[in-house]
Amino acid sequence: MKGAVVDVDGTVLRGETAIEGALEGIDALRDAGVRVVFFSNNPTMTSDALARRLKRAGVSLGDSTAFTSASLTARYIAENCASPAHVTGEEAVVEALENVGVDITDAPQEARTSVVSVDRRLRYDDIRDGYVAATNAEHYVCTDPDTVVPASDGYIPGSGAVEAAVSRAAGRQPVVVGKPSEVAAETVLDALGTPADETVFVGDRLDTDIALGRSVGAKTAVALTGVTTGDDLHVSENDGHRPDHVLDTFADVRDLL
Ligand SMILES: [Mg+2]
Helix, strand or coil: CCEEEEECECCCEECCEECCCHHHHHHHHHHCCCEEEEEECCCCCCHHHHHHHHHHCCCCCCCCEEEEHHHHHHHHHHHHCCCCEEEECCHHHHHHHHHCCCCECCCHHHCCEEEECCCCCCCHHHHHHHHHHHHHCCEEEECCCCCEEEECCEEEECHHHHHHHHHHHHCCCCEECCCCCHHHHHHHHHHHCCCHHHEEEEECCHHHHHHHHHHCCCEEEEECCCCCCHHHHHCHHHHHHCCCEEECCHHHHHHHC
């Protein structure tokens, strides 16, 4: 194995703390010369912010990269879409695009790429601007498909909910980056520089992390430290995204080396 794409929440971090076994697992991969990227579907954080969060919890990044769906979307747009881009979303998406040299416009009618993402301060005018941009731009991209995301007191609307409003008005569907899209898997593999059949995708969710790896034919491993339990693995509705390996904690990744 040459590369590993590692989910963050529920796999190596719980809140701001490293999960048991996480640090040992990372060390084992590094010692074996495996290249590692961390990948979180959260589009409200830049990769720098995610890297700082990992470091605060004691996860040493070494030469690893930390991607959020914001930074991965920016990378996708820089390589595949035209500038300038208009953003319906939070500052992290704008920052991520600027970091890879994509010009940003506040004038939606001038956008050649329209980007939509969650915006926790969304107003009607933002939906209007998103609609104008999505209607006119050559490229229309959404950071991630999450319609709801976990919050401290249940669930809150995510990028998919904002995208639904803009798409419904514009009568158009975006390219969706973020897990579990094949676009995300290909972009993250390109960044990692390892072939799919020598890369393992590790995460705590079958419908995102495992589906992501399977979309490009990579090896997959579910860590039972987050949302997936041992019982879930026997539920037939999960047949479409059955992992190759089951890890009690991330430390068990050493058994795959
Ligand atoms: Mg997770």
